[in-house]
Structures are given as structure tokens and as C-alpha cells.
Amino acid sequence: MKILVCITNVPDTTSKISFSDDKKKFNDAGVQFIIGPYDEYALSKAVDIKEKNNATIVVLNVGGPETEPTIRKALAIGADEAIRVNAAPTDAWFVAKQIAAVAKDGGYDLILMGRESIDFNGGVVHGMVAELLGLPSVSPVMKMDLEGTKATMAKEIEGGKEWLEVSLPFVAGCQEPIAEWKIPNMRGIMSARTKPLNVVEPVAVEANVSYDQFSLPAPKGAVKLVDASDPAKLLDLLKNEAKVL
Amino acid sequence: MSILIFAEGVDKSIKKSSLEAVSAGFALAQKLSTEAIAIAIGEYDAAALQELGKAGANKVLHVNVAGYPSAIAYASIIAGAAKEAGASVVLLSKSALGDGIVSRLSVQLNAASATGVLAVPEVSGDTLKVRKSIYTGKAFAELSLTGAVKVISLAKNAVPVKEDGAAATVESKTYPLSDLAGKLVHQKEEKASGDILLTEADIVVSGGRGLKGPENWGMIEELAKILGAATGCSKPVSDLDWRPHHEHVGQTGVKVSPNLYIAVGISGAIQHLAGVSASKVIVVINKDPEAPFFKAADYGIVGDAFEVVPKLIEAAKKL
Ligand SMILES: Cc1cc2nc3c(=O)[nH]c(=O)nc-3n(C[C@H](O)[C@H](O)[C@H](O)COP(=O)(O)OP(=O)(O)OC[C@H]3O[C@@H](n4cnc5c(N)ncnc54)[C@H](O)[C@@H]3O)c2cc1C
Numbered sequence: 001m002k003i004l005v006c007i008t009n010v011p012d013t014t015s016k017i018s019f020s021d022d023k024k025k026f027n028d029a030g031v032q033f034i035i036g037p038y039d040e041y042a043l044s045k046a047v048d049i050k051e052k053n054n055a056t057i058v059v060l061n062v063g064g065p066e067t068e069p070t071i072r073k074a075l076a077i078g079a080d081e082a083i084r085v086n087a088a089p090t091d092a093w094f095v096a097k098q099i100a101a102v103a104k105d106g107g108y109d110l111i112l113m114g115r116e117s118i119d120f121n122g123g124v125v126h127g128m129v130a131e132l133l134g135l136p137s138v139s140p141v142m143k144m145d146l147e148g149t150k151a152t153m154a155k156e157i158e159g160g161k162e163w164l165e166v167s168l169p170f171v172a173g174c175q176e177p178i179a180e181w182k183i184p185n186m187r188g189i190m191s192a193r194t195k196p197l198n199v200v201e202p203v204a205v206e207a208n209v210s211y212d213q214f215s216l217p218a219p220k221g222a223v224k225l226v227d228a229s230d231p232a233k234l235l236d237l238l239k240n241e242a243k244v245l
Numbered sequence: 246m247s248i249l250i251f252a253e254g255v256d257k258s259i260k261k262s263s264l265e266a267v268s269a270g271f272a273l274a275q276k277l278s279t280e281a282i283a284i285a286i287g288e289y290d291a292a293a294l295q296e297l298g299k300a301g302a303n304k305v306l307h308v309n310v311a312g313y314p315s316a317i318a319y320a321s322i323i324a325g326a327a328k329e330a331g332a333s334v335v336l337l338s339k340s341a342l343g344d345g346i347v348s349r350l351s352v353q354l355n356a357a358s359a360t361g362v363l364a365v366p367e368v369s370g371d372t373l374k375v376r377k378s379i380y381t382g383k384a385f386a387e388l389s390l391t392g393a394v395k396v397i398s399l400a401k402n403a404v405p406v407k408e409d410g411a412a413a414t415v416e417s418k419t420y421p422l423s424d425l426a427g428k429l430v431h432q433k434e435e436k437a438s439g440d441i442l443l444t445e446a447d448i449v450v451s452g453g454r455g456l457k458g459p460e461n462w463g464m465i466e467e468l469a470k471i472l473g474a475a476t477g478c479s480k481p482v483s484d485l486d487w488r489p490h491h492e493h494v495g496q497t498g499v500k501v502s503p504n505l506y507i508a509v510g511i512s513g514a515i516q517h518l519a520g521v522s523a524s525k526v527i528v529v530i531n532k533d534p535e536a537p538f539f540k541a542a543d544y545g546i547v548g549d550a551f552e553v554v555p556k557l558i559e560a561a562k563k564l
């Protein structure tokens with residue numbers, strides 16, 4: 001079986017976010033980049049499947065050459081080969097078209113992604129790719145059991161979860177606790193250096209979304225402290241000052 | 246031309262977040278001098294459909310289909326309605342279901358899309374300008390959407406619900422379902438019934454590891470009940486199985502944007518803040534005055550939760 005795992009290259013969750021003075025560019029100085037946390041769940045699930053079912057894992061990133069350390073990390077975790085579509089991922093539509101172009105003739109039984117990127121928080125690339133390929137898709141998936149060509153999945157819904165059954169191939173957006181994150185071992189790290197990382201050029205896409213500018217939230221004022229002995233005072237402030245009760 | 250708004254339901258009523266989307270659709274329709282049409286799919290009480298008129302819909306399309314409500318099925322129905330109505334904008338509320346609908350619709354309608362938009366879009370010729378939060382609440386982006394059709398989902402609690410709209414006519418409709426919809430077989434569902442949905446709540450009371458164990462959640466639930474709030478928790482709390490996963494708030498969990506978020510015994514790690522920073526007012530109760538959450542809070546009490554919360558409950562009963 002062949003699994004495609006799509007990963008983003010995103011700032012570490014603890015990063016301080018800032019932009020260039022003209023507010024047009026993300027300032028990446030001093031920022032540590034990681035595999036998107038949800039994408040890492042997708043990759044970890046693929047590794048679990050590989051251990052049980054003898055699969056080949058291909059990881060895919062749409063990004064510039066600067067994403068290669070992140071891609072190598074995915075290879076160290078357990079992917080067998082990698083594809084980088086050599087283009088800045090300008091928006092979800094563009095990215096989805098690139099992924100669909102790669103997946104179309106790739107013979108993948110399963111396409112795993114994260115439920116959402118942590119930079120742009122779109123939550124849409126999996127659905128777009130599935131629609132472009134004419135496949136079913138499910139997100140956010142918390143549990144997946146494969147039995148032959150059938151998958152049973154638990155999907156989070158508002159206020160609970162539901163169980164679905166679907167046949168391969170399909171696209172899934174993953175989240176915890178679908179699999180435990182894997183820590184790459186020495187052998188993985190060594191072999192990652194020599195595993196194939198193929199760079200392909202993007203297909204042409206007409207953009208219909210553009211980013212005009214970025215901004216940061218206004219700094220928060222100081223917290224107003226209420227004495228622990230007088231919680232009624234807190235309710236009074238919430239009711240009469242903040243007007244939220 | 247028209248604006249089509251998809252209204253999502255829960256227990257035969259329309260969700261508050263969908264009424265917000267309808268109100269945003271009304272405001273946008275005004276700007277574009279066109280009409281706002283709401284589409285509701287599934288079984289509803291007649292009174293529930295009238296809520297859509299009050300919120301600003303000029304017309305309501307009711308598609309009463311049974312079966313598993315997947316994003317795939319819904320997207321094909323909404324695409325059918327959008328084509329019939331010549332919709333230039335499809336609006337809905339941001340949710341996991343909403344994301345699935347936006348993604349499929351944007352392909353089917355060849356539309357520009359954006360999810361989690363924070364206000365009624367601004368019109369500039371054929372372009373719509375929208376603002377959304379990025380980097381999980383740490384920044385904002387302003388985007389321009391171009392092309393003949395746009396599909397946009399709105400962040401929850403971003404636009405107030407209009408309550409003085411006229412009565413809307415309700416039309417029963419059917420649209421073709423995608424063949425793909427049948428490929429997902431729904432087996433069962435596990436859902437807390439009667440509780441206020443975390444993502445829909447105006448007030449959220451959340452507990453962290455500082456509460457020591459699941460047996461101490463009684464006071465969190467009681468406070469939530471009195472305030473009409475939903476309950477949430479930090480990630481370690483759901484990892485430890487003290488609370489169900491769908492209550493876990495933050496970077497890797499649910500993102501909430503209520504009017505009031507009350508955090509009890511939560512330290513305020515950056516990944517937790519990522520899920521709550523869109524709240525209008527944040528209250529922190531923590532025994533450690535140095536807890537980072539106080540820096541992100543509007544109001545705070547430095548104290549032991551086991552003493553403060555029971556007193557707060559007593560005071561809240563008198564509200
Ligand atoms: C102005 C701007 C500049 C940007 N520049 C860069 C950049 O230089 N490098 C960069 O890496 N990102 C960059 N991004 C982020 C990038 O545009 C988004 O990650 C991408 O558009 C997907 O958006 P999304 O949030 O809708 O994805 P979602 O729909 O939330 O993603 C869902 C899943 O799709 C898959 N996926 C998403 N994006 C990719 C991708 N690029 N490759 C492979 N799989 C993917 C992942 O599995 C992800 O979990 C930039 C964003 C902006 C706004």
C-alpha cells in the first residue's frame with residue numbers, strides 16, 4: 001500500500017510572530033520551523049500503518065528550498081521518500097492544486113494530512129484535494145483502523161464524536177490521538193540523508209486570493225485583580241463594567 | 246445575483262453561529278443591493294426556520310433530506326442552490342463541517358475562499374476584502390478575494406445576530422446529491438446531549454491541571470450551569486482522561502471565541518492561549534501570581550480555586 005502524507009513547514013508553536021515594516025512579509029529571523037503538529041499526527045499514523053501493513057510512505061511539501069530540513073525530519077521519522085513542489089505556498093487553493101497534481105497518477109491508497117495548518121489555519125486543503133481527485137474525505141479524524149481496503153474512523157464533531165466507515169482510497173485530516181508522535185532514532189536520522197527527495201516544478205494556477213497585509217493584535221492592558229475573599233466583586237465588574245454577564 | 250447563506254442546525258433548531266452568518270449575509274446583501282437567501286438542510290421546526298427571517302434572510306430554502314449529514318452531501322446541495330440562485334457569495338459559519346463545505350464548494354463553484362473571517366466582508370468593486378486571524382490567534386491577515394464567486398466562513402461570535410428582520414418565505418427544495426456522499430457509512434455517534442456546545446457558548450468555564458483530578462470538576466460544572474456556560478479544559482486534562490477530548494481548548498484543540506472565558510487552575514501556556522485569545526473578556530483564577538495567564542487576562546483572582554470557586558458560585562446564585 002502507498003500512503004501520501006502532506007506536511008507544512010510552520011513556525012514552532014512557541015514562536016513570537018512578527019512582520020516586516022511594510023506589514024507584507026512574515027519575519028522569519030530567529031524562528032524555529034517544525035512539521036505542522038497536526039501533520040505530524042498524520043505522519044505518525046502512516047508510520048504505524050507501515051509497521052503493520054508494510055506500506056510505502058511518500059511525504060509531500062509545497063514550499064521553497066528552505067523547507068528541506070523539515071522534510072528531512074519527516075524522512076527520519078519514517079517516510080521512505082519525499083517530494084517538494086518548488087513554489088511558495090501562497091494559498092490553500094494553490095497548494096491543493098499542487099497536491100492533486102502530484103497525487104493524480106501516484107497510485108496512492110491513502111492521503112493523510114493535518115486537520116489544519118497552524119500558520120494560516122485554513123482547514124480546507126484536504127477537502128479541496130479530495131474534491132479535485134473525486135475522493136471522499138474525512139476530518140478531523142481521531143482514530144483510524146484499517147482492515148483490508150476498509151477504514152473505520154472516529155471523527156470529532158461538536159460536543160462528541162462519530163464513527164464512519166469508508167473504503168480506500170480517501171483523504172483524511174488528522175488530529176490527536178490518532179497516533180503517538182515518533183521520535184526519530186539515530187538510524188532514521190542517518191538514512192534520511194540518503195532517502196530520495198524529488199523536487200518538482202508547480203503546475204500553473206490562477207490565484208483568486210491575495211494577501212494585502214498582516215497585523216498583530218493590540219497589546220492587552222494590565223489585568224484587573226480582585227481580592228480572593230470577594231468574588232462577588234468580580235461578578236459585579238463582569239456585569240457592570242465588562243458587560244458580559 | 247444573490248447572497249446564499251448556509252444555516253447549520255442542532256436538535257432541529259438553527260445554531261446561533263449560523264444566525265450570525267445570516268445577519269452578516271444580510272449586511273453584505275445590503276451593500277451589494279441584492280437579496281440574502283438562507284438554506285437549511287435537514288429536519289427543522291417551522292419556528293426555527295422563521296428565526297432565519299428575523300436574522301435577515303429574505304427567503305429560506307429548506308432541503309429536507311435524511312441521511313448522514315456529511316460535508317460532501319451538504320456541499321453538493323449548496324452548490325446546486327448557489328447555481329440556481331446565481332449566488333455571487335456563499336456564507337457560512339466556521340466549523341469542522343463548515344471547512345469541509347467551503348473546500349468542496351470552492352472547487353465546485355470555482356470560487357475564491359477564506360475561512361474564519363472576523364467581520365462582514367468589505368466590498369471594493371468585484372473584490373471582497375476580509376480579515377482573518379492567522380498563526381492560531383497570534384496575528385491577523387487582510388485578504389482580497391477576486392473572481393465571480395466567493396465562499397466565506399465566518400468566525401463564531403464575530404458578527405451580532407440581527408433580530409428585527411422581516412418574515413421570510415420558506416420554499417421546500419431538492420437538489421442532486423453527490424455520488425461520493427454514499428461512500429461514507431455512518432456507524433454511530435457519541436454526543437453529550439443537552440449540554441451547551443463549547444464552540445457555540447457565550448461563556449466558557451475551563452479547568453486545568455491545577456484542579457488536581459476529575460473528581461473536582463463538580464464545582465466547574467456547577468459554576469458553568471449557573472452562568473449558562475459550556476465547560477472546557479486544558480490539554481493535559483483531556484490527555485489524562487479527566488475530561489473528554491472535545492472539551493480540550495487550545496492550539497491542538499478547540500478554538501473558542503466567547504464573550505467571557507473563565508480559566509481556573511490553568512497556567513496559560515502559549516499553546517493554550519492560542520485557542521482562547523479571540524475571547525472578548527478573559528478571567529483567570531490561579532494560586533500563582535506569576536502564572537503567565539494573568540498577562541493575557543482582563544480580570545483575575547490570585548487564590549486557591551478550591552476556596553475561590555465555591556464562593557464565586559454562591560455569589561453567582563444571587564445574580
Ligand atoms: C503571505 C503568506 C506567505 C506564506 N509563505 C509560506 C512559505 O513561504 N512557506 C510555507 O511553508 N508556508 C507559507 N505560508 C502558509 C501557506 O500559505 C499555507 O500553509 C497554505 O496556504 C495552506 O493553507 P491552509 O491554512 O489553508 O491549509 P490547511 O487547509 O489548514 O491545511 C490542511 C492540511 O493540508 C496540508 N497542507 C497545507 N499546506 C501544505 C503545503 N504547503 N504543503 C503540503 N501540505 C500542505 C497539511 O497536511 C495541512 O495540515 C504563507 C502564508 C501566507 C499567508
Ligand SMILES: Cc1cc2nc3c(=O)[nH]c(=O)nc-3n(C[C@H](O)[C@H](O)[C@H](O)COP(=O)(O)OP(=O)(O)OC[C@H]3O[C@@H](n4cnc5c(N)ncnc54)[C@H](O)[C@@H]3O)c2cc1C
Nearest residue numbers: 453454455479480495496497510511512516517532533550
Ligand atoms: C505542540 C503543542 C501543542 C499543545 N497544544 C495545547 C492545547 O491545545 N491546549 C492546551 O491547553 N495545552 C496545549 N499544549 C500544552 C501546553 O504547553 C501546557 O503544557 C498546558 O496547557 C498546561 O496545562 P495546565 O495549565 O492545565 O497545567 P499546568 O501548566 O500544570 O498548570 C496548572 C496551573 O494551575 C495552578 N494551580 C495549581 N493548584 C491550584 C489551585 N489549587 N488553585 C488555583 N490554581 C492552581 C498552577 O499555579 C498552574 O498555573 C501543547 C503543547 C505543545 C508542545
